[in-house]
Amino acid sequence: MQFLIRSARFVDSTSSFDGQIADLLIENGLIRKIGQNLSVDEGTRVIEANNLHVSPGWVDMRVSAQDPGYEHKEDLTSVCRAAAAGGFTDIVVLPNTQPVVDAKGTLGYVRRMSEGQPVSVHVVAAITKKAAGEDFTEMLDLHHAGAIAFSDGHHPLQNPDLLLKTLQYLHPINGLLINRPEETLLTRFGQMHEGVQSTLLGLKGMPALAEELMIERDLRLLDYVLSGNPQIENDTETPASRLSKRGPALHFTTISSARSVELIRQAKAQGLPVSCDVAVHQLVFDDSALAGFDTNLKVNPPFRSVEDVAALWAGLADGTIDAIVSDHTPQDAESKNLEFDQAEFGIIGLETVFGAVRTNNQGLSLAQLIDKLTTQPRHILRLPAVTLAEGQSASLTLFQPDEPWTFSRTLSKSKNSPFLGQTLTGRVVGTIHQGQFNHNA
Structure with a gap:
């Protein structure tokens, strides 16, 4: 089927049309023509809207699909529908299912069930069996079976030897290790950020130190691996700079504190191949939001201080933080x-990422925001680049950056969102992906 996107402003730093307003003709999943006042054949579907913008398809790097095992909370069909409604053409799902994605059989199930969905589903495989932090999975087999990266998902790697050996093991295949930094002995039984608010509310706190210690540890281990790797020690470039060209070796997910941002900023300045993301709700709420004990606001990592939130926005603006994720975690x-x-901890967020950022924006330009949802995640994950140019694959997101809308219902099976019923700025019109137009009604 043919589609004509009429008079859309391009938002794509990699395209020669960036910032321009033009028409796009889509045919058989490819961008056939870009120009002004393009004519179309009978039967071509014309897509137009006020202040319409178009960008490469958005990528969400952190989604809990809950399938297999917890389909009463979410399944692969419902999560893909919610993702498409939120403007995503690609999602990365965590291995924390039942059974855990720690073998080729479970990985194959997720991939088969994802066929024909409105978004492309990329699967993270577990580093350890049952994500229990003890015995390694067959990572090489999982890599060849299609795993996009390796992580124990919701379970931070506590054993430093496991993380060290994983970095060494993944190097030859240019694999990516994703870790959520948390020293769990420091956060045991914790409910929210440790600070004045937790004291006032009488809740056990989760100190930012627990996150920061793990980032420091992991960065030291990464530096140790690079400096002692015999495969690269004689290279004319430094080990870190050489590996950076291949993509990050270590990715920190859902960082939340000012000190975490600074540690990663320093590591990048030293040339370490490291990247990080932030969950969208961490940019919107601070720990004072928990005064009403709304369990829809209970997340891990917890909402931090006002100063931490400001540091996260600054980290996005200066490039320290590479990506924004939904951290979509359905709970019944x-x-x-x-x-x-x-x-339980968790918020659903696939449908509200763009609106939440635009509504609560603290100095991030539209171009920077789109970069955090497109170019950067694709680079981190080693996905093929997508650009707005003739002859390229039409994996696109259409949106109105200043249009208000009300999040009145969700396509997720779960309803644990603090944004339900709220009016947000920044509306997704739909996506074009794999030759289909997924309209956001």
């Missing part, structure tokens, strides 16, 4: 309608 009513200290 039985997991959230409890006393605050008994409720």
Whole structure:
């Protein structure tokens, strides 16, 4: 089928049309023509809207699909529908299912169930069996079976020897290790950020130190691997600069504190092949939001201080933080309608990433925001680049950056969102992906 996108402003730093307003003719999944006032054949679907913008398709690097095992919370069909409604053409799903994605059989199930969906699903495989942090999975086999990266997902790697050996093992295949930094012995039984607010509310705190210690540890281990790798020690370039060209070797996910941002900023200045992302809700809320004990605001890492939130925005602006993720974590009513200290962690966020950032923006330009959702995630994940140019694959997101809309219902099976019922600025019109137009009604 043919589509004509009429008079859209291009937002793509890699395209020669960046910033221009033009028409795009899409045919058989490819951008056939870009120009002004393009004519179309009968039967071509014309897509137009006020202040319409177009960019390469958005990528969400952190999604809990909950399938297999927890389909009452979410399944691969519902999560893909929610992702498309949020403007995403690609999502990366975590291995924390039941069974865990720690073998080719489970990986194959997720890939098969993802066929024909409105988004492309990329699967992260577990580093350790059952994501238990003890015995290694067959990472090489999982890599060849299609795993896009390796992580124990919601479970931070506590054993430094496991992280060290994983970095060494993944180097020959240019693999990516993703770790959520948390020293869990320091956050045990914690409910929210440790600070004045946790004291006032009488809740056990989770210190930012628990995150920062793990980042420092992991960076030291990464530097150790690079400096002692015999495969690269005689290279004319430094080990770090050589590996940076291949993509980051270590990715920190959902960082939340000012000190974390500074540690990663320093590591990048030293040339270490490292990257990081931030969950969208960390940019919107600080720990004072928990005064009403709303369990839909209970997340891990927890909302930090106002100063931490400001540092996260600054890290996005200066390039320290590479990507913004939804950290979409569906929880059913039985997991959230409890006393605050008994409720599960997590927020659903696929449908509200763009609107939440635009509504609460602290100095991030539209071009920078789109870069965090497109170019940077693709580079980190070693995905093929997508650019707005004739002859290129038409994996596109259409949006109105200043259009208000109300998040009145969700396509997710779970409803644990603090944004339900709120009016946000920045509306997704739809996506074009794999030859289909997924309209956001």
